[in-house]
Amino acid sequence: MDVLEQPYRVRNFVKGEFVDHHSDNLDLVSPLNGAVIGQVPMSDSQSLDGAVRAASEALAGWSSKTIKERAKVFFRYRTLLESHIDELSNLIHLEHGKTLIESRAEILKAIELCEFAVSLPQIIGNEIQEVSKGIECRVDRKPVGVVAAITPFNFPSMVPHWSFPNALVLGNTMVLKPSEKVPLSMIRTAELLKEAGLPDGVFNIIHGGQEIVKALCDHPDIKAITFVGSTKVAKIVYRRATATLKRCVALGGAKNHLVVLPDAAVTSTASNIISSMSGCAGQRCMAASVMIAVGDVDPIIQKMLEVANTMVCGGNLGPVISQDAKQRIENCIALAEKQGAQVILDGRDPVVEGKRNGFYIGTTIIDNVTPDMAIAKEEIFGPVICIIRVKDLEEAIHIENSSVYGNAATVFTQNGADAAIFMDRASAGMIGVNVGVPVPREPFSFGGWNESKFGVGDITGKSSVEFWTQLKKITYQW
Numbered sequence: 001m002d003v004l005e006q007p008y009r010v011r012n013f014v015k016g017e018f019v020d021h022h023s024d025n026l027d028l029v030s031p032l033n034g035a036v037i038g039q040v041p042m043s044d045s046q047s048l049d050g051a052v053r054a055a056s057e058a059l060a061g062w063s064s065k066t067i068k069e070r071a072k073v074f075f076r077y078r079t080l081l082e083s084h085i086d087e088l089s090n091l092i093h094l095e096h097g098k099t100l101i102e103s104r105a106e107i108l109k110a111i112e113l114c115e116f117a118v119s120l121p122q123i124i125g126n127e128i129q130e131v132s133k134g135i136e137c138r139v140d141r142k143p144v145g146v147v148a149a150i151t152p153f154n155f156p157s158m159v160p161h162w163s164f165p166n167a168l169v170l171g172n173t174m175v176l177k178p179s180e181k182v183p184l185s186m187i188r189t190a191e192l193l194k195e196a197g198l199p200d201g202v203f204n205i206i207h208g209g210q211e212i213v214k215a216l217c218d219h220p221d222i223k224a225i226t227f228v229g230s231t232k233v234a235k236i237v238y239r240r241a242t243a244t245l246k247r248c249v250a251l252g253g254a255k256n257h258l259v260v261l262p263d264a265a266v267t268s269t270a271s272n273i274i275s276s277m278s279g280c281a282g283q284r285c286m287a288a289s290v291m292i293a294v295g296d297v298d299p300i301i302q303k304m305l306e307v308a309n310t311m312v313c314g315g316n317l318g319p320v321i322s323q324d325a326k327q328r329i330e331n332c333i334a335l336a337e338k339q340g341a342q343v344i345l346d347g348r349d350p351v352v353e354g355k356r357n358g359f360y361i362g363t364t365i366i367d368n369v370t371p372d373m374a375i376a377k378e379e380i381f382g383p384v385i386c387i388i389r390v391k392d393l394e395e396a397i398h399i400e401n402s403s404v405y406g407n408a409a410t411v412f413t414q415n416g417a418d419a420a421i422f423m424d425r426a427s428a429g430m431i432g433v434n435v436g437v438p439v440p441r442e443p444f445s446f447g448g449w450n451e452s453k454f455g456v457g458d459i460t461g462k463s464s465v466e467f468w469t470q471l472k473k474i475t476y477q478w
């Protein structure tokens, strides 16, 4: 793909080739300025059949290679990611809208995920033991087969990298369905994987929407699916995929709480909270969404206002993904205001020089929110944080525990005993102490609790080894 060539004509990638499709197309719109930059195919189940066939045909050859051989391909791919980082960052910036610095950080994270994948040969040594005199038992890890990954718009490159490097190094072959809102970076990924020496058919991409997701869940030749997206769709996918007896891990939405105690360090807490809620324009499943202010933390809130005022739409703050998303977020702010909350920093309808048609919302802070308000409970997915004021840590934990979600939760304090109580009792899969975005980096695994994840295990790290393999137990004597 020529990255400068617009409009982009997105095509499916099957058996190592970009293939034409006969389906409806969707406009691909850049959030930076609202311009149509290409067309994305809304593929049908027939296109999927071709991709699954290609993955099935490639399976025997790919899975019979040694894991070291498979890892070598990803070692070369990782190097290609590094040498193409500017080009890939530009693509993410264009299709998603996040800033170039954030786009680059996403590729750096994809590189780190590949580094974990290439280390798998060192991690998954087979077990062997003499279980009776002269009789040995050995456990081999075998791939599951043809697998699939379905991904959201907010990390066009990183989230697909949560799944395909590990799945492929472990011997599976894959069909990926990227978000129809951000299909470009995965096109380049397919080309770079081919250049790295990945055999045709091992990695295939089918673009589309709901129809393809349903067809992936129903397809009898697909053995396992990872899904990342909203809770509403995670439930649909988990139910449908497991109904056809597939393995499935489905990561959903989030509403992350940050508890701020009065002894928290003022400057670092304020800047951590603002970068957590406004990074990638708040479109991160790890973004701060609710600040629970325990007692008097007004100096921290004042400092947050100061830091938030340095966030500039079209500069260090990118747009949200679509006009619909912008409208929805602005409606959430208006409703909170109507219900009695105070908007102490209002980012609605900013003027962004030179990018008037971009989908921008400025950093927004809403104080005196109560736990029953919609803005305190629902995922906003924009650069908005609400502040709920409580009297003590106990009340804060109660509010955090009441959320239906459970992706991340953080406490800001200098008191180790309070931090220990929070670490123990917060109901979330990823906990931070004085860390605004507590993403567990490799080799630790990523995954939430409650309605932020369905299925057993996490999506990355050692947990993914269990997901992408099955155990063969061999007992023998000579």
Ligand code: NAD
Pocket: 150, 151, 152, 153, 154, 155, 159, 177, 178, 179, 180, 208, 209, 210, 211, 213, 214, 228, 229, 230, 231, 233, 234, 236, 251, 252, 253, 254, 284, 285, 379, 381, 407, 448, 452
């Ligand atoms: P989404 O659920 O709308 O879409 C995700 C995928 O599902 C896309 O590929 C889309 O084409 C498909 N899809 C959409 N609607 C569908 C339907 N009705 N039936 C079948 N398939 C459907 O999510 P999104 O808007 O692309 O991404 C944002 C969401 O993803 C947020 O809720 C965010 O919290 C979540 N997310 C979660 C994590 C996590 O680790 N838990 C990580 C990233 C994003």
